[in-house]
Amino acid sequence: MFGDYAGFIVPAYVISALVLASLIVWLWLQHRARLRDLDELERSGARRRSAMKGER
């Protein structure tokens, strides 16, 4: 399909796809980890400042 230049075109597209996909996966895993941290903290009794202010 790409003739003699397939050896340059295909790696360029594959590397781009891998880097962009890795960004999305990395951000999604980070989000899950932060939500898990928050959940663990709340279950251990820690509360957010705004929640504590609301109780006063």
Next chain:
Amino acid sequence: MSDAAAPSASRLWDLANPTRFLNLAARLIPILAVATIAAFAAGLYMGLRAPEDYQQGSTVLIMFIHVPAAWLAMMCYSLMAVSALGTLVWRHPLADVSVRAAAPLGAAFTFLALVTGSLWGKPMWGTWWVWDARLTSVLVLLIIYLGIIALARAIEEPSTAARSVAVVTLVGFINIPIIKFSVDWWNTLHQPASVSRLAPPAMDAVFLYPLLVMSAAYTLFFFTCHLMAMRNEILRRRVRTMRIQAAAGGSAADVR
């Protein structure tokens, strides 16, 4: 400030509330993600159907991913510079969040611009790399991005880290016009601007339209990722604050 500008400035400050920003991000991210997928599908469809260039043959296909990556590398840094001003001048609470969230994305786009440029350069120029002004200044941009990421992680105290990162970001912004005009100021192997110039684009529509659609796809991808990264950074700060409060409460109880 004019009366018309006042409400938009007020809305910008409304977003300084992290909870309000998280709610907005939760609504916008799915919309941006769908738009990104649609733009990528259209751009790839148009790009892969483009004819071979009379000089570059099928390697012109690399342009559809190299040029948007290079544009985004510079646009991301410009956004970081504006956010850095937001940290230093207006002290907007989300400005530093924006800088920190954008830096890894900018590094990724700069890396892609360098790699795809190298894969395009070898068949066209006969070399993977030359130390000319355009390529070297883009490599410097990657190093600046990595430096900012390292600096942000090295300083523990948040406000000191924010100010340091903002100052370094603004100093590094000098590299953006150097990248842009390097092909005009010096003799480089890299070609001069074909699209973003004062004259009409020096490119046939059959290549220009797929390039513009792919650029829109990369831009939408960037803003999707930036919102996701800002959301993560806000949550990271929330976790950090809660851990500090929990530790302070625990030690106070121990003392009692």
